[in-house]
Amino acid sequence: MHRILIIDDEKNVLSSFKKILDQEGYNIQTSGNAQEGLDLTQSHPFDLLIMDIRMPGMSGLEAFSKFKEIDPKLPIIIMTAHGTTEAAIEAMQLGAFDYVIKPFEVPAMKQLIEKALEAGRLMKTVVEYEPKEDFGGDRIIGSSSRMQEIYKIIGQTAATDVTVLLRGESGTGKELFARAVYYHSKRKDKPFFVINSAAIPETLLESELFGYEKGAFTDARERRVGKLEQCHDGTLFLDEVGDMPLSIQTKLLRVIEDKSFERLGSNKTLKVDIRLITATNKNLESLIKEGKFREDLFYRLNVVSIPIPPLRERKEDIPRLVEYFLTKYGREFNKKGVSLSESALAVLQRYDWPGNVRELENTIKKALIFSKSAAILPEGIFIPEHIREGKKQSSVYLQELLPDLVKNGLRRENGNLYKEIIEEVERALLIETLKQVNGNQSEAAKILGISRPTLKDKIDKFGLRKVVLLQES
Ligand SMILES: Nc1ncnc2c1ncn2[C@@H]1O[C@H](COP(=O)(O)OP(=O)(O)OP(=O)(O)O)[C@@H](O)[C@H]1O
Ligand SMILES: [Mg+2]
Known part of the structure; x- marks a missing residue:
């Protein structure tokens, strides 16, 4: 749960913040003066600080520098009234995340808080390559x-x-x-x-x-x-x-x-x-x-x-990625210990992953959510049907493909069916055209009525160099 500290000398500001943000599932701590807030931060770091700039005792600006000393990556949102914006601007130059002018609107404030928390996460989360088991940051x-x-x-x-x-x-x-x-x-x-x-x-x-x-x-x-x-x-x-x-x-x-x-x-x-x-x-x-x-x-x-x-050019990484996502989301969805059957892994290896690691990640997430036993079977993998069944994509006619794709789409709660099918059609069209002109890209572009650079982009996007022999000019 995100820990947010709010410092303001006005009690009603603190209480209304608490009321609004408690509902959002944040852990809110409040304080009436900066010194107390600094003490709190020292004993237990926060994910976000929202602070008034003009307070009796230590001013917000002075406190700002001290907070930054303790935790240089703490996102700080400054609250200010009209007339004191100069100080807020100064704080921005010193690295505050943003400032808001009181009174502020609740929805905009909530949005800003989310943005600040995300910026803090990006700044603070360690990224490591293939780290050890007990590593808490993001892994590559x-x-x-x-x-x-x-x-x-x-x-x-x-x-x-x-x-x-x-x-x-x-x-x-x-x-x-x-x-x-x-x-x-x-x-x-x-x-x-x-x-x-x-x-x-x-x-x-x-x-x-x-x-x-x-x-x-x-x-x-x-x-x-x-x-x-x-x-x-x-x-x-x-x-x-x-x-x-x-x-x-x-x-x-x-x-x-x-x-x-x-x-x-x-x-x-x-x-x-x-x-x-x-x-x-x-x-x-x-x-x-x-x-x-x-x-x-x-x-x-x-x-x-x-x-x-792209993932399809390093398919040997698929098993490790799958294992990583199974552990990560198994924990999150309370499905620890669910594994992938050999045949399901073979399906994943056969697929080309146009959406790359993100698509693989989402596929594993969905498979976990819908899994009813300890092993995920090929049926639990939501990718185009013909790949799951091991048919060769290029030999499949569009009419044959459509029912499968739509059926597959019907199973999902939030589909992206339109884009997926149009992309399948686009890919098939490009392959067929390029084949018929013997890989001559200028000619293909002319027939298709698109520019050469656009065609090139699409060839890259769909990974067609591996599918059709292209004439490079
Ligand atoms: N090598 C990897 N190991 C672990 N997770 C990965 C790896 N590569 C990508 N991911 C995960 O896949 C998802 C997509 O990655 P990311 O957002 O970095 O892609 P991107 O290249 O920026 O995509 P886009 O161009 O769409 O913005 C993220 O959830 C990321 O954590
Ligand atoms: Mg990106």
């Missing part, structure tokens, strides 16, 4: 030669400050590796923040990164410190960097080259020292050709490039 599983290569590159580069680009399909573990790099770096005691370019609309992304001045745009009622400033001396993980809009790419390039930027609506240049880790599942070279990604930025980000292989 995989002893295949492809994975060993990656461990080696990370070992050689984590401690330097070079920019790292993680490339790989969705679900291959890019975020996990990003955190491994951070955790093995000199900056491991400094902040680590994540920004996902694909998840945030352009204007919001810009203000998240760079911050803004009061009045910079209609909604800019107060000055806001961006993640770059907050991350000073630390590590910033730019996830899905291939989705970053061009205008922001230009500004990012300047941050890399000159270590400088301005808040939106300001002409004061700020300096930062940040280590960048980036990740993408896009083909950046194709995006460059399409004019959607800056080539100069690419070279800056691509100093050390770590290609994370």
